[in-house]
Amino acid sequence: MAWTGGDEQRPEIPFRQCPQLLEEQSATAVDRGPGGLRGHHEDTGVWTASRCRRSAGGGREWWHRRGCEARCRTAAKRRIVSRGDASPSRPRRSTRLAAQRPHDDGYHSRLFRCRVADVRAGHRRCRARRRTDRLEDRTSTEAGGDVATRTTAPQPAQGHREPEGAPSEPLPFVGLRAQGERLRQRIEQRLGRVLDHGAYVNGPEIEERERSLADFVGGGVTCVACSSGTDALVMALLEMGIGAGDVVFVPSFTFTATAEVVLLVGATPWYVDVDEQTMNLCPCDLERQIARARESGGGRRLRAVMAVDLFGLPADYSALDEICAREGLELIADSAQSFGAAQGGRRVGALAGLTATSFFPAKPLGGYGDGGAVFVTDAARAETLRSIREHGKGPDRYDIVRLGINGRLDSFQAAVLLVKLEVFGEETSRREALSRAYDEGLSGLPLWLPARREGAESAWAQYTLQVDDRDALRVSLQRRGVPTAVYYPLPMHLQPAYRSDSHPEGSLPVSERLCGRVVSLPMHPYQAAADTERVIEAVRSHFAD
Ligand SMILES: Cc1ncc(COP(=O)(O)O)c(C=O)c1O
Structure with a gap:
């Protein structure tokens, strides 16, 4: 379990016990139900060992006080990331160990085993989840993160019918293939x-x-x-x-x-x-x-x-x-x-x-x-x-x-x-043109378009709307073959591993509200005009239904 108290009361974890503690924490985290760490994992389809590192916060401080900073950082940099494939047509999943080789001493090799166990546990759940997904999986490369993420749109309401004439081929979210x-x-x-x-x-x-x-x-x-x-x-x-x-x-x-x-x-x-x-x-x-x-x-x-x-x-x-x-x-x-x-x-x-x-x-x-x-x-x-x-x-x-x-x-x-x-210069202009086309095509709908600021030019990494019923919009866009993504579903001050007493739930209302309202549309310099029209039509049809 991650430490959620303030820094002052953070418990001291003795150096040698730290790995066992991490293993216990991994085991309990695996058993937790939706809303706990497991729910978070299933939402993102990503498993990282970061919560192990965070849980070890007390141990890390102890390291610092001992002046073993180099060693501490080496351990903290070791990451195990389970990556989804970025290509929508190949929903393959592989595990990558983005890590430096573990040190040979007892502490580091035991810590290493703990993380491998984490990943295996994560994968078992990923496979189970995939079998039970009722909606078609799609993969998208997360523009806001260093991971390729499987995103699953919310479930449609019972009795939902496919929109007539819905094209079957989904659009790409990021145009890396065309580039x-x-x-x-x-x-x-x-x-x-x-x-x-x-x-x-x-x-x-x-x-x-x-x-x-x-x-x-x-x-x-x-x-x-x-x-x-x-x-x-x-x-x-x-x-x-x-x-x-x-x-x-x-x-x-x-x-x-x-x-x-x-x-x-x-x-x-x-x-x-x-x-x-x-x-x-x-x-x-x-x-x-x-x-x-x-x-x-x-x-x-x-x-x-x-x-x-x-x-x-x-x-x-x-x-x-x-x-x-x-x-x-x-x-x-x-x-x-x-x-x-x-x-x-x-x-x-x-x-x-x-x-x-x-x-x-x-x-x-x-x-x-x-x-x-x-x-x-x-x-x-x-x-x-x-x-x-x-x-x-x-x-x-x-x-x-x-x-x-x-x-x-x-x-x-x-x-x-x-x-x-x-x-790159040409691509940036194309992104700007696409954002203008979206602005024009989506005007007059009950949603917030992305803001522009006087004197500032965006690089348009994302075109992100704010909508009241975000999940319903995502379901109907997915039905029409238009992928969407949510950046980000949880603010930092409510992340289990980062919480602190100084920022309880409700303390940063705008960040909390945005997490429930934002949705990003496909945005890349190689999107054809017809595809842009298709995205706009899909959003307009959702509000017309
Ligand atoms: C705001 C922000 N900061 C930092 C990073 C980290 O960059 P990288 O994935 O290259 O490590 C990202 C995303 O990837 C980001 O979106």
Whole structure:
């Protein structure tokens, strides 16, 4: 069971008992019914070991106090992710161990077994669930996360009839196949060059890509490529020296990684509500939460604000900048979803002193695997980030001068991204055109269209509506072959692994409400006009029925 109390009362878990405790926790979690962890797992179709890590929070703090930080982080970085296949036509499921090799000592190998057991238990339930699903499964690549997720639409009401003339072939949610066909030859050539030179890690593509991304962003930024958007955020926090005893303000309505990384470095995420229209961090609530955090005392240092550009729309950086300057806080942009967006004539990457982004395949600029980058406006910070990216190395590789991670990007991913960057400007314009077509086609219906902000251009990672009866809309769209996705069904402050006394249920009402109202429509630069019409018609027919 995850610890849900405040930091002050968190129980101390003795170092050597930690693995057994984790195993017990896994066993009880498996037995829990809907609404518990099991329900959460079935909703997302994803099984991660993260709750084991979270449950071990007390143990982790103990590690920190012992100064074994490197070891702690290595264990915390080990992830077991069960991935669904991103292709709708091949509902295959495989398990991937995205982990570093477990250490040989007793503690780590037992911890490792615990997680493998978790995954097996998760899979048994996945198979059972698949057999009993009454609706056709479909897979979609989650744009907001580092996982490919199986999403199942809600069950239709009894007596529901198929809409007449409903097309049987479902539309793709993300157009990776069409993009792949267009770029295949160029990508193969680029990959061939990597095979020729054989520098699979730290090859010449890394520097080339860092330069071209920095040129694309402009504003004199420096780019440090890394292995994922999550690692980009971890590197940012490490570079700022944020750790135990520090508070970082994060929006509650966001993807998991935003809050996760704060906990990974030992700091406390302090949740902030979002603006109902833009769905981005609300500057007014930020001021309120800063005051609350100060009042709550506890000897914690308020260190930074991590703004998220949700669904591609940049957060209100001018307002946030002002608050951060006044309160003495650092501003970090979690722009995992918004690479390619702009505000006030400046591109994402140059809107905050430090920006982290993701190149997960379904992102506006996505590779064929995980990837990310950190952009800094002060070039001196880039050197520290490069050191953190390689285990904190100094001038010599085995001269470790700070705590770091293995956050390197491989040369193959850099090569793919270099090709994709060539067409990225055109793709961003196509996304913008698609969003305009949706706006026009869906106007006048009883729903909220995504907000636009004066002076800001979205990267349109998602086109996300707000609707009262979201589940009914999803069922009828699915019947018409139109896939949808829900980003996100639960706010961070209510996640079992992240809960804290400072933010009980009801404390961040907008985030909580949005989780029950949001629904995203297919959005990608290769969607044909006829398919856009089909989506619009399907939504309009739902409201006409
Ligand atoms: C807001 C946000 N932050 C961080 C991440 C993490 O990026 P990655 O999946 O590349 O680790 C994601 C999504 O994937 C995200 O949507």
